[in-house]
Amino acid sequence: MKLVAIIDATVKLPGLEDLTLYRSAASIPFAGRYRLIDFTLSNIVNSGITSVGVFPSYPFVSLMDHIGRGKSWDLDRRKDGLFFLPVSTKDSGQMSVGGFAALEEHMVFFERSRQEYAVITNCFTVSQIDYEDMLESHIESGADVTEAVSNGQPLRSYILKRSLLIEFLKNYRQNQVFSVEDCVRRKKSSYKFGVYEYEGYCAVIDSIDSYFKASMDLLEPEKRNALFLPERPIYTKVKDEPPTRYMKGSSVKRALVANGSTIRGTVVDSIISRAVVIKENTKADHCIIMQKCTIEENCDLAYVIADKNVFIEAGTVLKGTAEEPIVLRKGERILKEEVR
Incomplete structure (x- = not known):
């Protein structure tokens, strides 16, 4: 060449x-x-x-x-x-x-x-x-x-x-x-x-x-x-992880979900990276959740970008918009009482 x-x-x-x-x-x-x-x-x-x-x-x-x-x-x-x-x-x-x-x-x-x-x-x-x-x-x-x-x-x-x-x-x-x-x-x-x-x-x-x-x-x-063309594949660093687990009661619609995650809540129009945990009665709508994030029970997220290793406390409500999504920085801990 x-x-x-x-x-x-x-x-x-x-x-x-x-x-x-x-x-x-x-x-x-x-x-x-x-x-x-x-x-x-x-x-x-x-x-x-x-x-x-x-x-x-x-x-x-x-x-x-x-x-x-x-x-x-x-x-x-x-x-x-x-x-x-x-x-x-x-x-x-x-x-x-x-x-x-x-x-x-x-x-x-x-x-x-x-x-x-x-x-x-x-x-x-x-x-x-x-x-x-x-x-x-x-x-x-x-x-x-x-x-x-x-x-x-x-x-x-x-x-x-x-x-x-x-x-x-x-x-x-x-x-x-x-x-x-x-x-x-x-x-x-x-x-x-x-x-x-x-x-x-x-x-x-x-x-x-x-x-x-x-x-x-x-x-x-x-x-x-x-x-993503079959004749011109997109390569990335290989990570050997088990398939994502969709637990009883979970619901996933129109989403891209990577390996190694555990979904117990609802995911709609969202992108979920590796090793993410979404717990019971939590909803992620139009969200981008990056690697190793944990979202506790009873959270309601819409138009949120969560960088790697973000922790969101149970009961937290975060609502952004398509024009101004909420960005949570890498490693950030979101506590319910701190969200206005």
């Missing part, structure tokens, strides 16, 4: 701050059993790319634990494979994809790569983009840099020659252009810019609102089937 892939996981997304206090956007749970980066990594390997550099920002322990050496994506290889390339600055404040200051720290990775072209992408766009097809379009157009778009919306994925990327990294201070995205937006006249129109399912997740909407979209079979 002619492509080396760079996943820029350094981009700051203020709209997702409640979910990124203890992790980067790349490792935000999505669709019950995945992380956002799973979709980017899967697109890369499904496109035949075997050399991948992941550039994470602090905090990245969760991301490192999730992707490891890339075994779940068949990137644990002797030649090429997955490279975890953290940047030294804990808070770079980078807001655009392909930040040259971060990539420059690992210039040797680009200089030693054997591939002629590079794809630079983000970890917060959920799609089924085929980078092999995008590369063909890029070569045919004669463009210097090609950007993927969907119905006019930038997907913030770019293809360019590796030699041109190295040139950018060496000269960005002098040229006052600080990322690949910045270069495309400013459209410097000395380069030719192309566009690749992606026609499949996509969701750019850069805010709580877009995260909640994209999650609820997956409860619709048509949209779910457009994202």
Whole structure:
């Protein structure tokens, strides 16, 4: 394959701050059993790319634990494979994809790569983009840099020659252009810019609102089937857990439920991650409940996003809206008397 892939996981997304206090956007749970980066990594390997550099920002322990050496994506290889390339600055404040200051720290990775072209992408766009097809379009157009778009919306994925990327990294201070995205937006006249129109399912997740909407979209079979394609599977870290137990008296309708949970209450239009406990007479309606949360008896939840390891005391009532879901931060304990 002619492509080396760079996943820029350094981009700051203020709209997702409640979910990124203890992790980067790349490792935000999505669709019950995945992380956002799973979709980017899967697109890369499904496109035949075997050399991948992941550039994470602090905090990245969760991301490192999730992707490891890339075994779940068949990137644990002797030649090429997955490279975890953290940047030294804990808070770079980078807001655009392909930040040259971060990539420059690992210039040797680009200089030693054997591939002629590079794809630079983000970890917060959920799609089924085929980078092999995008590369063909890029070569045919004669463009210097090609950007993927969907119905006019930038997907913030770019293809360019590796030699041109190295040139950018060496000269960005002098040229006052600080990322690949910045270069495309400013459209410097000395380069030719192309566009690749992606026609499949996509969701750019850069805010709580877009995260909640994209999650609820997956409860619709048509949209779910457009994202999870049999011929292009989405890979993730394998966890061996027993099936979810649906106890006597439980009720589950229009929901995605991962393994290892115990459901005794009612779940409607919701996404339940691994090892969640929902006890008797509790209702979760339009909720996203992440891994290892416990919801005690007689709770009534609507439009709630509960991050990992949240505990909700018996009798608690939490009511958000589709426009403003309630976000419970990782490890938070919600006590009935504290809820207004």
